[in-house]
Amino acid sequence: MQVIETIKEMRAVTAKYRTEGKTIGFVPTMGALHEGHMSLVRAARAENDIVIASVFVNPTQFGPNEDYTRYPRTFDEDCELLEREGCGALFFPSPEEMYGMAGSLTWVSVDQLPEHLCGLHRPDHFQGVTTVVAKFFNIVDPHRAYFGQKDYQQSVIIRRMTADLNFPVEIRVMPIVRESDGLALSSRNRYLSADERLKALALVDSLRLAEQLYSQGEKNPAVLTDMMQRSILGGAPNAKIEYIAVVHPDTLEPLKTIKGTAVIALAVVIGTTRLIDNVIIE
Amino acid sequence: MQVIETIKEMRAVTAKYRTEGKTIGFVPTMGALHEGHMSLVRAARAENDIVIASVFVNPTQFGPNEDYTRYPRTFDEDCELLEREGCGALFFPSPEEMYGMAGSLTWVSVDQLPEHLCGLHRPDHFQGVTTVVAKFFNIVDPHRAYFGQKDYQQSVIIRRMTADLNFPVEIRVMPIVRESDGLALSSRNRYLSADERLKALALVDSLRLAEQLYSQGEKNPAVLTDMMQRSILGGAPNAKIEYIAVVHPDTLEPLKTIKGTAVIALAVVIGTTRLIDNVIIE
Numbered sequence: 001m002q003v004i005e006t007i008k009e010m011r012a013v014t015a016k017y018r019t020e021g022k023t024i025g026f027v028p029t030m031g032a033l034h035e036g037h038m039s040l041v042r043a044a045r046a047e048n049d050i051v052i053a054s055v056f057v058n059p060t061q062f063g064p065n066e067d068y069t070r071y072p073r074t075f076d077e078d079c080e081l082l083e084r085e086g087c088g089a090l091f092f093p094s095p096e097e098m099y100g101m102a103g104s105l106t107w108v109s110v111d112q113l114p115e116h117l118c119g120l121h122r123p124d125h126f127q128g129v130t131t132v133v134a135k136f137f138n139i140v141d142p143h144r145a146y147f148g149q150k151d152y153q154q155s156v157i158i159r160r161m162t163a164d165l166n167f168p169v170e171i172r173v174m175p176i177v178r179e180s181d182g183l184a185l186s187s188r189n190r191y192l193s194a195d196e197r198l199k200a201l202a203l204v205d206s207l208r209l210a211e212q213l214y215s216q217g218e219k220n221p222a223v224l225t226d227m228m229q230r231s232i233l234g235g236a237p238n239a240k241i242e243y244i245a246v247v248h249p250d251t252l253e254p255l256k257t258i259k260g261t262a263v264i265a266l267a268v269v270i271g272t273t274r275l276i277d278n279v280i281i282e
Numbered sequence: 283m284q285v286i287e288t289i290k291e292m293r294a295v296t297a298k299y300r301t302e303g304k305t306i307g308f309v310p311t312m313g314a315l316h317e318g319h320m321s322l323v324r325a326a327r328a329e330n331d332i333v334i335a336s337v338f339v340n341p342t343q344f345g346p347n348e349d350y351t352r353y354p355r356t357f358d359e360d361c362e363l364l365e366r367e368g369c370g371a372l373f374f375p376s377p378e379e380m381y382g383m384a385g386s387l388t389w390v391s392v393d394q395l396p397e398h399l400c401g402l403h404r405p406d407h408f409q410g411v412t413t414v415v416a417k418f419f420n421i422v423d424p425h426r427a428y429f430g431q432k433d434y435q436q437s438v439i440i441r442r443m444t445a446d447l448n449f450p451v452e453i454r455v456m457p458i459v460r461e462s463d464g465l466a467l468s469s470r471n472r473y474l475s476a477d478e479r480l481k482a483l484a485l486v487d488s489l490r491l492a493e494q495l496y497s498q499g500e501k502n503p504a505v506l507t508d509m510m511q512r513s514i515l516g517g518a519p520n521a522k523i524e525y526i527a528v529v530h531p532d533t534l535e536p537l538k539t540i541k542g543t544a545v546i547a548l549a550v551v552i553g554t555t556r557l558i559d560n561v562i563i564e
Contacts, residue, residue, distance in 0.1 A: 007448060011450065100445075100446075104446040105392050105393040105394055105395065105442055105446060106390065106391070106392050106393075106412070106442065106443045106446035106447055107390070107391055107392075107393070108388065108389070108390050108416075108447070109388070109389055109391065110387050110388050110389075111387040111388075111389070112387055113387065130388070131447075134390075134416075134447050135446075135447055135448045138447055138448040138449050138450060139448050141450075160387055160388060161388045163382075164382075164386040164387060164388035164417075165388055165390070165413075165416050165417055165420055166289060166417045166420040166421050167420050168293065168420060168423075
């Protein structure tokens, strides 16, 4: 696997693949890779001739009080994992390479969709995400790009940005990968102590409860989120619930009643670690 | 010359050129073409294998009280002019084709640079420009794109957007084309009555005056713009001067004194027609 640190070299590599008529599947990541990321690499390998991954902890998508500096960086292990899954090239630029020494003035932003869920609590986060993804699309020039459903709102916003700006890239969103006890995989799970790791199960347990209530006929989001809140605080009494919401799968607007497909999403802080999870119900 | 109305067909045409190894020069316009546009087409033809032009009166770059609906539309003449200059394909999409029936939520915007010159008087104008140019770049996939220096601020903002988002497109900015009496060519000159057409010379005359004073040693922007204002109101007493500014060529920030290259730019309303012009002094 080639490790590429400059935009110029990345362009040369991708141009060569393009000239050879190869299809390129792109897996953008912030590193600290786990089985969730690996499922994206495997999907990309199955659907394309070449897989290009990126590892870039993007400063513009972190708020001033968020975990940019302490975000886990595990480059050697990331390389091993990617190599093992048959990733062809890894783009690993520095922040200076991506944004220039003098910084960047241009933003790609999406209206409305960030006004829900995580966007309410992380202002400017999604504008950082869409900007860096647009840059990656222009540098890597992939046929398809792979994102995880765990970041549900992100996947909807990236789909929309890609369509609205006519990027010739197919967006593929892959299912959440979970530990055997149900915890959604996340690079931030590394922050959890043993006790917090147990308490973190409160997220998935509450989603399972909501699914069960829904399957038994409960279509009222207010009832579902109320039951979920009780469930979370039962399992993790000190948890700080940032939001629990039942939203439309495309507009992300809160639903008053569930008809057709809906997404139940939540963000909960366990100790000092902010975790998110969701399920799609239909 | 092929006239192409859909994004899908445009992509197919450009992909074919790319496969054949041809370089593509792109000339985005709002139609109502004149010799200024033709100079862009000629430059594009000289520097590329194929020229693709677009004619699209972009609604998102007009303010609510601006001239979107009455902007001149001269499609048949535009086609003739383009054909005569050897343009290979014309992209002529509808607003619905470009923005979808349901509209678009995504914006490409540049910080700081729109806070000067025209941007102060046309809020959201440049965000409309950068968004549609980003879309065109993704649809037309050109090697080079051509813009006129008459829209100086636009050229600086598009250069910056292209660099910041890593679009693999070279931006080429071509000199202002003028009538024999000096009036800068503009599609909006069609709005002028015979009397207004004469008064419109006040713009270029004031710029010539500033150039002359500068060459005689006057380096103080306040003095230059004051003399320009007197000159304009001498030639066109009822003119409404929107701005006269001496700015840095890259940052567009107003200069306190001229050292090295500077841009003198102005916007003046003659009758009901807003005209712009500029000179680069060095």
